[in-house]
Amino acid sequence: GEDVEQSLFLSVREGDSSxxxxxxxxxxxxxxxxxxxxxxxxxxxxxxxxxxxDMKQDQRLTVLLNKKxxxxxxxxxxTQTGDSAIYFCAEIPGGSYIxxxxxxxxxxxxx
Amino acid sequence: xxxISQKPSRDICQRGTSLTIQCQVDSQVTMMFWxxxxxxxxxxxxATANQGSEATYESGFVIDKFPISRPNLxxxxxxxxxxSPEDSSIYxxxxxxxxxxxxxxxxxxxxxx
Numbered sequence: 001g002e003d004v005e006q007s008l009f010l011s012v013r014e015g016d017s018s019x020x021x022x023x024x025x026x027x028x029x030x031x032x033x034x035x036x037x038x039x040x041x042x043x044x045x046x047x048x049x050x051x052x053x054d055m056k057q058d059q060r061l062t063v064l065l066n067k068k069x070x071x072x073x074x075x076x077x078x079t080q081t082g083d084s085a086i087y088f089c090a091e092i093p094g095g096s097y098i099x100x101x102x103x104x105x106x107x108x109x110x111x
Numbered sequence: 112x113x114x115i116s117q118k119p120s121r122d123i124c125q126r127g128t129s130l131t132i133q134c135q136v137d138s139q140v141t142m143m144f145w146x147x148x149x150x151x152x153x154x155x156x157x158a159t160a161n162q163g164s165e166a167t168y169e170s171g172f173v174i175d176k177f178p179i180s181r182p183n184l185x186x187x188x189x190x191x192x193x194x195s196p197e198d199s200s201i202y203x204x205x206x207x208x209x210x211x212x213x214x215x216x217x218x219x220x221x222x223x224x
Contacts, residue, residue, distance in 0.1 A: 040220070041217055044215070104153060
């Protein structure tokens with residue numbers, strides 16, 4: 001199986017919260033990331049969390065890390081149409097400096 | 112943070128030709144990487160661009176097909192050689208700063224006819 005797994009699609013109504021989930025396999029991962037990719041663009045680093053943290057909040061974004069279950073989530077509060085994009089989860093495995101990416105979750109925000 | 116300028120942003124090329132993609136970072140960085148992203152897929156690492164030495168290629172990628180240069184700590188190029196339609200993809204340059212942050216260029220959308 002893949003090292004980093006994400007569901008492929010998420011559809012939410014504008015104004016609701018979005019929760020994008022990610023699971024990974026390496027228990028010694030050091031950093032975990034969330035990236036946003038809009039059509040025709042590169043990847044924008046949204047936020048990242050160090051493995052000794054459980055939660056990180058940055059304005060509308062909340063990252064939760066459950067190391068026991070190797071589960072990472074990104075919550076977007078008050079989701080707007082401009083949040084429609086593909087969101088990639090990534091980890092840096094222990095002993096490496098090279099991130100491993102999931103396949104991305106396509107977030108669709110509808111009125 | 113780091114600002115990465117990548118060009119060209121897109122190109123349409125003929126089979127058998129080569130394209131060189133340039134990546135310029137606004138600060139000195141230790142690690143630079145080149146990724147390929149095929150439609151609907153995740154990012155696949157092509158190689159790590161090493162300053163002053165040959166690039167380190169991932170399994171399935173070879174120097175003859177994807178030669179890489181890294182003449183200094185702010186600049187790298189990736190060449191896609193002898194292109195075929197299977198090389199049509201988005202190519203992304205990235206740079207790692209401070210040991211934990213990985214930033215990306217805006218990507219090059221390559222179409223090979």
